[in-house]
Amino acid sequence: MTSRVSFASLTPHNLGTLRKLNSVLFPISYSDRFYTDILKPEVDDFCKLVYYNDVPVGTICCRIEDKDNEHRLYLMTMGVLAPYRSRGIGSQAIEQIIDAARSHTQTKINKIYLHVQISNVEAKKFYEKHGFKEVGVHENYYKKIVPRDAWIMELVNEQ
Numbered sequence: 537m538t539s540r541v542s543f544a545s546l547t548p549h550n551l552g553t554l555r556k557l558n559s560v561l562f563p564i565s566y567s568d569r570f571y572t573d574i575l576k577p578e579v580d581d582f583c584k585l586v587y588y589n590d591v592p593v594g595t596i597c598c599r600i601e602d603k604d605n606e607h608r609l610y611l612m613t614m615g616v617l618a619p620y621r622s623r624g625i626g627s628q629a630i631e632q633i634i635d636a637a638r639s640h641t642q643t644k645i646n647k648i649y650l651h652v653q654i655s656n657v658e659a660k661k662f663y664e665k666h667g668f669k670e671v672g673v674h675e676n677y678y679k680k681i682v683p684r685d686a687w688i689m690e691l692v693n694e695q
């Protein structure tokens with residue numbers, strides 16, 4: 537049976553759908569800059585709308601950062617609408633991004649990292665299932681939501 541989960545590249549035409557999903561999924565409102573940057577061709581492999589049976593149900597958005605001669609992928613946002621959770625959709629989305637990072641030929645991606653609010657134990661477990669490890673706590677990471685602290689989670693790309 538073919539997978540019912542699929543991914544779409546972001547375009548100016550489906551950006552409104554992504555914005556709407558993000559507004560439901562996350563307690564933070566993202567800037568216009570966020571929505572401009574995710575349309576850039578260099579992050580096409582790492583910013584996707586997630587479909588389940590052709591219905592848009594999730595989003596995953598990353599940026600590439602260059603620091604200390606390393607290229608890192610920062611997972612900014614990832615979410616699946618509540619009624620569609622625990623069906624493996626999020627797992628397929630994160631594995632798609634991990635695979636894309638491993639096979640990225642333009643630059644070697646050394647690691648993928650992200651922040652998780654310290655109240656979001658389930659999301660932390662989700663990332664741990666996919667090989668991420670907690671490497672620290674960023675105090676006062678969130679300015680407008682409580683708790684303010686975030687776990688920093690990281691997956692080193694061994695290849």
Ligand code: ACO
Nearest residue numbers: 612613614615616621622623624625626627650658659662
């Ligand atoms: N409901 C169900 N499972 C959850 C939830 C939740 N609210 N949050 C995390 N999980 C974990 C559980 O460990 C679960 O395991 P189980 O199914 O054995 O109980 C596992 O995720 C489910 O795996 P999938 O079905 O592959 O993932 P799913 O499609 O449910 O997506 C996700 C996981 C993206 C974390 C989703 O729960 C979600 O959108 N949560 C709300 C938004 C969020 O917290 N996003 C991450 C914030 S951090 C960041 O964006 C960088």
